[in-house]
Amino acid sequence: MHPPRGHTADRPHRPALRQLLLLLDLDNTIVDRGAGLLRWAEEFSREHSLGADAVEWLMTADGDGLKPRDRYFAEVQQRFTLPAAPDELHHAYQARYPRHMYCPQSVLDQLARLRDSGWTIGVITNGLTTTQEAVLEHTGLIAYLDGWSISEAEGVCKPDKAHFERAASRCGSSLDDGGWMIGDSIDADVCGAKGAGLSTIWISRQRTWPIGLPPPDHAVGDIAEALQFMLAHTAW
Ligand SMILES: [Mg+2]
Missing domain, CATH: 3.40.50.1000 (HAD superfamily/HAD-like)
Structure with missing residues (x-):
C-alpha cells in the first residue's frame, strides 16, 4: 500500500x-510518456478494431498530453463512432494508460x-x-x-x-x-x-x-x- x-x-x-x-x-x-502512450494507443486500437490509421490519429490528437482528457475522448468517440461515452473511454484509459508507463x-x-x-x-x-x-x-x-x-x-x-x-x-x-x-x-x-x-x-x-x-x-x-x-x- x-x-x-x-x-x-x-x-x-x-x-x-x-x-x-x-x-x-x-x-x-x-x-517516456510518448512511448507509453503509443503502447496504450496500439492496445486501444486493437481492442476497438479501429483500423490501420487509428494509432497515428490517436497519437496526433493527444497533443503531447496537453489536450484536456475530456476533450480528447470526446474527439476519439466522435472520430471512431464508438458506442461507449467519452467518460467511459476516459475511465478505461485511466485504468490502462499507467500500466504502459x-x-x-x-x-x-x-x-x-x-x-x-x-x-x-x-x-x-x-x-x-x-x-x-x-x-x-x-x-x-x-x-x-x-x-x-x-x-x-x-x-x-x-x-x-x-x-x-x-x-x-x-x-x-x-x-x-x-x-x-x-x-x-x-x-x-x-x-x-x-x-x-x-x-x-x-x-x-x-x-x-x-x-x-x-x-x-x-x-x-x-x-x-x-x-x-x-x-x-x-x-x-
Ligand atoms: Mg514534461
Whole structure:
C-alpha cells in the first residue's frame, strides 16, 4: 500500500548531510510518456478494431498530453463512432494508460544514489491526480521520492511559483535554499523553476532552445544524462 498523496516518506538510513532539493517533472522527463502512450494507443486500437490509421490519429490528437482528457475522448468517440461515452473511454484509459508507463531501473538507481548523497527528491507534475499517482506507483518511482505534487490535487499548475512551493513543501523542504529542477517543458519546467529561484536542467528532446529566452543552466538529451550531471556535481 503506497503512502497518501504528497506524503513525506521515512528515510531511516539517510545520511546527515546538507539537503538540497531536486524537483523532477514526470511526463517525458522521468518517464517516456510518448512511448507509453503509443503502447496504450496500439492496445486501444486493437481492442476497438479501429483500423490501420487509428494509432497515428490517436497519437496526433493527444497533443503531447496537453489536450484536456475530456476533450480528447470526446474527439476519439466522435472520430471512431464508438458506442461507449467519452467518460467511459476516459475511465478505461485511466485504468490502462499507467500500466504502459515504465522507468528504467538504471534511472531509479541514479535517484537512489542522489538521495543517499543527501538530495531531497520530489516530482512536480501538471496532470490528473488519479492518473499521475498510478504512474508513480506502476513505475516504482514512488519508493524513490520524498514527495510529489500534482496540479489537479493542488489546484495550481506549473509554471506558477505556488506549485513549486507546494512541491517543496510536500517533500518536507522549501524553496528558501534554492535547489534544482529537471524537466522537458520550456515554459512550465524551466521558466517556471527559474521564477521560483531554482537552477534548471532542460531535457531537450531534440529541440533547440528558443532564441531570446534566458537559457537553462544545463541542457541534456534525457533523464539519465541529467541525473548523471547531478551526481557528478554533488560535491559531498
Ligand atoms: Mg514534461
